Amino acid sequence: MENRIIHPEGWAPAKGYANGVLASDGTLYIGGQIGWDAQQVFASDGFIGQMEQALINIRTILEAADGQPEDLVRLTWYVTSKQEYLDNQRAIGEVYRRVLGRHFPAMTMVVVADLIEDRAVVEIEATAVLKRRS
Template sequence: MGHRIIHPEGWAPAKGYANGVLCADGTLYVGGQIGWTAEQVFEAQDFIGQMRQALQNIRAVVEAAGGTPEDLVRLTWYVTDKAEYLAHQGEVGRAYRDVMGRHFPAMTMVVVKELVEDAARVEIEATAVIAQ
């Protein structure tokens, strides 16, 4: 088959999607992660809290595939409130570094009207390349 599904231990089942797909060449595709916990509960309602959780979720998928945050090569962010993001850029940077360190892959940010989960304020998808 050439690839395997990555699902961090203890996470609630993903229904109709995969949290991660690891290809034989070491490329890991991480599906869009939102600011809910492994139990699919939103503990944070604010942008920074949800962003931090989404990044922690990405990190968990990468680590479940045998990688580290330094293996990330791309992040695509979908945010529902541009003004909220811009008003908190300093906090965004601190929260990002807390979770990912000082590794900054190629990034894109897109402002969207809404996300599938009504409570979600941000969704982030990622690509990593993990040495095999």
């Protein structure tokens, strides 16, 4: 099996990057997802709304590769405000569990000065190992 680009049906084209790459060994690399929807439109400027959409995007890419949240092995979060993250931990946990369940892979949080998309306040990249399912 060769590496395969994963692009969910109905999503606007990714320009200059891939949303996901499924490697021949079953590892799924999900590029950084931000708080815009399948048509690359932001519905929220707030941290919680954008975080939720980024996690939904990750789940959608997983599902497009026949994966599920339990296949996630790593998440790396890039946030523009440490304080906003700290002030919203309860809501973050509630949203996370609603979107990805109670599966908690290895995670890293990095505070950055800015993100490429001007409206983005959070970006999350993921790695999953897809199990063969019969």
